[in-house]
Amino acid sequence: MHTKRTRNKPTSSLLLVLLFLALLAGTGAEAAGFRLIYANDNLGELDGCG
Amino acid sequence: MNDPNQPALVVTGGNLLFPTDQQTPDATETAKITADGVLQATQKMHATFAGIGSHDLAAGIAFLQQSHKPPAFSWLSLNLLDPTTRRPLFTPALQRQVGGVKIAILALSDHTSFQKGSSDFQVADWRISLPEALVQLKKEADCIVLLSNYSLSENMEIARAHETIDLIFQTGHSVGNMTPVVINKTLITQTEIRGKYLGVLDIDWNGRGAWSEAAPSPQGKKKELPASTYANRFIAIKQSLVSDPEIDALIKQTQRRMDKLRHGQTP
Numbered sequence: 664m665h666t667k668r669t670r671n672k673p674t675s676s677l678l679l680v681l682l683f684l685a686l687l688a689g690t691g692a693e694a695a696g697f698r699l700i701y702a703n704d705n706l707g708e709l710d711g712c713g
Numbered sequence: 714m715n716d717p718n719q720p721a722l723v724v725t726g727g728n729l730l731f732p733t734d735q736q737t738p739d740a741t742e743t744a745k746i747t748a749d750g751v752l753q754a755t756q757k758m759h760a761t762f763a764g765i766g767s768h769d770l771a772a773g774i775a776f777l778q779q780s781h782k783p784p785a786f787s788w789l790s791l792n793l794l795d796p797t798t799r800r801p802l803f804t805p806a807l808q809r810q811v812g813g814v815k816i817a818i819l820a821l822s823d824h825t826s827f828q829k830g831s832s833d834f835q836v837a838d839w840r841i842s843l844p845e846a847l848v849q850l851k852k853e854a855d856c857i858v859l860l861s862n863y864s865l866s867e868n869m870e871i872a873r874a875h876e877t878i879d880l881i882f883q884t885g886h887s888v889g890n891m892t893p894v895v896i897n898k899t900l901i902t903q904t905e906i907r908g909k910y911l912g913v914l915d916i917d918w919n920g921r922g923a924w925s926e927a928a929p930s931p932q933g934k935k936k937e938l939p940a941s942t943y944a945n946r947f948i949a950i951k952q953s954l955v956s957d958p959e960i961d962a963l964i965k966q967t968q969r970r971m972d973k974l975r976h977g978q979t980p
Contacts, residue, residue, distance in 0.1 A: 695919075697812035698721040699858075701912040703884045703904040704728045704768075 719915070720812030723759050726860040726884030726903070727766030727820065730777075734767050734826060743971055745772055746980055750967030752780055754960055762807060764820030764860030765790040766885045767827065774802065774833045783807075789820035789860065792842040794835045802834055806846060808854060814918050817854035819846060821871075823862040823885070839863065839871060851877045856918060860884065865891075865901070872899035879921060879941075880914075890947045895924045900943060910947045917942045 730748035755763065763769075765788050769777060781788045781803055788803040795802050806819035821843070824836040850857050858880045861868050865888060868881050876898040883891070883903035890910055893902040898921070904910040917927065923940035970980035 695813045696719045696915070696917050697814055698719050699724050699880075699882075699912075699914045699916065700721055701724040701726060701882050701902075701904065701914065702910070703726055703882075703912075704732075704906045 722809055722811045722816070723761075724818070724858070724860065724882055725755055725760045725763035726882045727764035727822070727862045728768040728885040728906075729755060729763050729766070731768045731771040732907075734771055741772055742974060742980075745776065746967060746970045746974065748772070748776075750963060750970075752786075754963055756786055757957075757959055757963070761785065762787045762789050762804070762818065764788075764862060764882075764884065765793055765803060765822050766862040767823055768885065770834070777803070789818065790822045791819050791846055792824060792837040792839060793822045794837055796832065796835045799835075799837075806850060812918075815853070815855045816858055817850040817856070818858045818860065819850065820860040821863060823864070823867075825867075826862070839867075840874075843871070843875060847875055847877050856880070856921070858882065868901055869896045872896035872901060875899075877921070893926075893943065893945050898922060898924070900924050902945060904947060910949055913946050913948060915944045 730751055731744055761784070763786075765777065769788075777788055780786060783804060787807060789805070789807065790803050791801060791805040793802050794800060806817055809816050809818065821839050822836050824838050827836045847857070856879045857877055859871070859878050860882050861871065862885050863871070863883070864886050865883060868883055872878060872881060873896060878899050881899055881901040883901060885906065886903070887906050888903065890905050890912070891901075891903045893900050893914070895901075902912060902914065904912040915927070919941045925940045925942050927942040927944040973980045
C-alpha cells in the first residue's frame with residue numbers, strides 16, 4: 664500500500680504542472696479587449712449654434 | 714467583442730473647435746463662444762485629450778492654451794513647435810491604460826496647411842518629428858495610436874514608413890465614413906466630418922503586428938488568435954437620439970451667450 668502511494672506521487676505532480684502550464688498558455692493566448700470611440704471634427708450638436 | 718462593459722477610451726482626433734482655418738474678425742467672438750461650448754461638451758463625454766488640427770488654430774495659439782490643462786484636458790501635437798526653441802508647444806504624446814493595454818496616443822498637425830507661416834508657431838514635417846518619438850513610445854507602450862490631421866494619402870505613407878504605429882485616426886478630411894483599411898501593420902479609419910457620426914472600434918488586442926477583421930467563430934470552436942482583431946461601426950448622430958440633460962443645458966447656455974453677444978451685451 665505504502666509503496667503504491669509513493670509511486671503515484673510523481674504522476675500527480677506532473678499532471679498538476681501540466682494543468683498549470685496549460686492554464687498559463689491559455690492566459691497568454693487571451694486577447695485584451697477594449698473599445699475606442701472616435702469622432703472627426705467636433706462631436707455634433709453645438710456645431711449648429713453659430 | 715461588442716461587450717458594452719468593456720474598457721473604453723474617447724478619442725477626439727482634431728479640428729474640434731472651429732469650422733475653418735481662418736476666422737473673420739466679426740466671426741471670431743461668436744466662434745470662440747461656440748468653441749468653448751464644444752470643448753465643454755467634449756469633456757463631459759469623458760474626453761481628456763484632443764489632437765490639434767489646422768482649424769483649431771483659427772483663433773490663435775493663446776486661445777488654445779487657455780484650455781490646455783493637463784491632466785484634465787490636453788491638446789496634443791508632436792509637430793506644432795515653438796519657433797524659437799523648436800520644442801512642442803503642447804503635449805506631444807500621452808499614455809492611457811485601457812483594459813490592461815498600455816496605449817500611447819500622439820498627434821500630428823498637417824504641416825502643409827500652414828504654408829503662410831506664423832510668428833507664434835511652426836509646424837514640422839512628420840518625417841522630421843515622428844521617427845525619434847516612435848523609438849521611445851515603442852519601448853513604453855503596447856499599442857501606439859496616431860491622431861492625424863494629414864490626408865489619407867499622407868497617412869498611408871506614414872503607415873508604410875512606420876509599422877510601429879498600430880492605429881491612425883484621421884481627421885478633418887471629407888472622405889465620409891471610412892471603412893478601416895490596413896496599410897502595412899496600421900489600421901486607418903475616420904468618420905464623416907462635422908461630428909455627424911461616432912465611430913466605435915472594438916479591439917481584441919493580441920499584440921503588435923497583423924490586423925484582421927473580427928468574424929463570428931464557428932459554434933463551440935475557439936478562434937485562433939494570430940492577430941489583433943477589430944470590429945468597427947458608425948453611429949449616426951440624429952436629432953431623434955435621446956439627449957443628455959447636461960449637454961442640453963450646455964447647448965442652451967451657449968445659445969444664450971451668443972444671443973447676448975448679438976445684442977451687444979457681455980456674453
